[in-house]
Amino acid sequence: MTPKEIVSYLDEYIIGQKDAKKVVAIALRNRYRRLQLPKEIQDEVMPKNILMIGSTGVGKTEIARRMAKIMGLPFIKVEASKYTEVGFVGRDVESMVRDLVVSSINLVKEEHRNKSTQDIEKYVLDKIVEKLIPPLPKGASEQKVEEYENAANKMRQKVLNGEMDHLKIEVEAPKRTFEIEDGNMPAEFAKVQETIAKVFIASPKDSPKKEVTIKEAKELLKVEASEALLDLEAIKQEGLKRAENSGIIFIDEIDKVAVSGNGGQRQDPSKEGVQRDLLPIVEGSVVNTKYGSIKTDHILFIAAGAFSLSKPSDLIAELQGRFPLRVELDSLDEEALYKILTQTKNSILRQYEALLSVEDVHLSFSDTAIRALAHYSQVANEKTEDIGARRLHTVVEQVIEEISFEAENYKGKEVEITEILVKEKLESLVADSDTAHYIL
Structure with a gap:
């Protein structure tokens, strides 16, 4: 979408704030423009991070949320106040990048699932019909095969129409997975977790058969079909690539980690530490995730805050420099x-x-x-x-x-x-x- 089209879309949901919409629309369009450039120039074009300043309830978060939705980009919203510097109890700032990777992979998986809807439906239908009418033994006569096909086709139509939804069949329950989508988990711990999970999943008790209605079986078998038909490795690689090149991290409440000059906030030393930990990620570094390494150089960061008790200049100078585009949102009358x-x-x-x-x-x-x-x-x-x-x-x-x-x-x-x-x-x-x- 062109910047004008993006602003026009945002106008449907957010009143006023023309400057903020314009800055965001240009930043989004530049994501597309960069990917059309030759590879050697692509690497040189860095995203221009944005700092939104405005009181609560004026549309900062809504602008970010809507723009990610319209573009179908990997997007996460985090709150700066939830993070602590390394050495303190809490989430470290690198976990926001891991969360972005999870969001990106889920986005790609959903796209692949939508593209494979017909294949998934066929897989589910075939499995259910197979349970209702067991397959013929090998070497059956042509007449028997023809009769079986006719009966199977009629049954398919009945299952499709929902006429058989009340009947019960036996299906394998989905395998229990021990994956915990914890963005705070370092990559080395994630690998250990994966190894333990494989040991448990290998147990035959892990996939017990259960009797369910055909209506319920349709949903259970969709999960099985997705695992069987989708190329999970390709999805993972595409998700990592998309997070690297198109990812957007919206950091709300950035003012809560600013240290104002009045001395009141100096009692919390972790605030400046969070800013210092955030700096290498915003500048560009490599973060290890359970799905692989990701470079943060081309992730777009949008920070927002009310700055009622502090000022943007209370952020450390290096971090201020990494948010060159500043936009002030108007109060609502x-x-x-x-x-x-x-x-x-x-x-x-x-x-x-x-x-x-x-x-x-x-x-x-x-x-x-x-x-x-x-x-x-x-x-x-x-x-x-x-x-x-x-x-x-x-x-x-x-x-x-x-x-x-x-x-x-x-x-x-x-x-x-x-x-x-x-x-x-x-x-x-x-x-x-x-x-x-x-x-x-």
Whole structure:
């Protein structure tokens, strides 16, 4: 997708923040551009990492999440505050790269599985029909073979149509695997784990036969079919390659490991240590994973933080230099909150309407009610902590709580949320700053 197309897609889900969308769109497009270059130039083109600065709830994480979804790229979101420097108890920063590799391999495996859907379905169908109509012995006459084929084809159609789903057949339970997808596990420990797993899997008791309905067997046999038909080694290599060249790591709460000059955060020495451990990964190094080594030179890093108690300049200078693109996101005003409720695809209002339609309750919101919801959200943000668009969830939930709780009383009815109802539910709460602090 071109940068304009990426921004257009992001506009469907995120209001405003044009600068941030533009920077992200160009960074994504440059991933594609680099891969079209000759090999010798490819290695020289390094990704331009991005630092997003903005208060909570303005769309930092949503931009990253949506862009990864649209591009189908290996992507993980991590929180900087969850990591500790080497020597402290906790996750080391290299584990984020291992997590990215796992995410990439799962992405490639899913793609291969989708491409092999027909083969997998055929494998499952053949196995089930084989259980229902055992194969003929060798040397059977042509007439017997023809009769068997006719009977098998009829049975296939019945299984496909779900007519046989209630019947029970005996299948082998999927093998228990002892793999633990732990991104914090060093490669050498992963190899030991793999060896132990092979010993256990070799046990005949590991794959007991169990009696299940054909409906359940279809799902169990899909797992078996995937293992039998997919080239797992090729998937692993493709996953590693894709993580190296197209991977994106979104580091949220980067401000939580910044050491501000006021001395309050200096009591935690691990914060600066996390930054120093992060530096070689962002600069480019080799990380060992259970699937093989991966170079981090061309992974795109996007860091984000509110920086309410610290400043970007409180990060160590070397790390600041590895995030050359900086973009500040705007705070959300009342108009922006109104647009989030009305213009975004699958907005929170559409979600509640869909949820209550399950109970045959036809919920709708008048325009003046939506304006009031945006207004009270903005006032609550000003009076208490500014949590941006997240405030909308709290406010809307407060307004429709009773309707949602007593949904059976509204079955088959049209229920309109009006400005009067919104005021009734929220005005007294927002007016009392103590109550607003705890409820909203």
